Amino acid sequence: MNAINKLTKSFKEMVKKEPPSSYIAAGKLIVCGHCGSEIFNGRRVLVRGPLSYCLVCTKCSLAMWFEIAPNRKADLNK
Numbered sequence: 628m629n630a631i632n633k634l635t636k637s638f639k640e641m642v643k644k645e646p647p648s649s650y651i652a653a654g655k656l657i658v659c660g661h662c663g664s665e666i667f668n669g670r671r672v673l674v675r676g677p678l679s680y681c682l683v684c685t686k687c688s689l690a691m692w693f694e695i696a697p698n699r700k701a702d703l704n705k
Contacts, residue, residue, distance in 0.1 A: 645669040645699070647685050652697035659684040660691075671696065 649665045650657045658665055667682035680696040683689070 649700035
């Protein structure tokens with residue numbers, strides 16, 4: 628396995644992808660500032676040190692970054 632393949636594999640292992648969902652941060656439903664959608668793909672991403680959390684709108688693909696992971700709305704209903 629060459630260096631680029633190893634790097635790609637390592638990066639994929641650092642990124643944890645979650646199914647599309649609604650999310651809540653600081654007690655408020657997260658809504659896309661561009662199209663108003665409430666459904667996002669969520670990913671944990673290692674960016675220069677600590678883990679960050681990225682939400683990508685499923686409708687228009689606007690990305691929003693969070694230092695603290697927001698809660699999935701479905702998880703709060705359990």
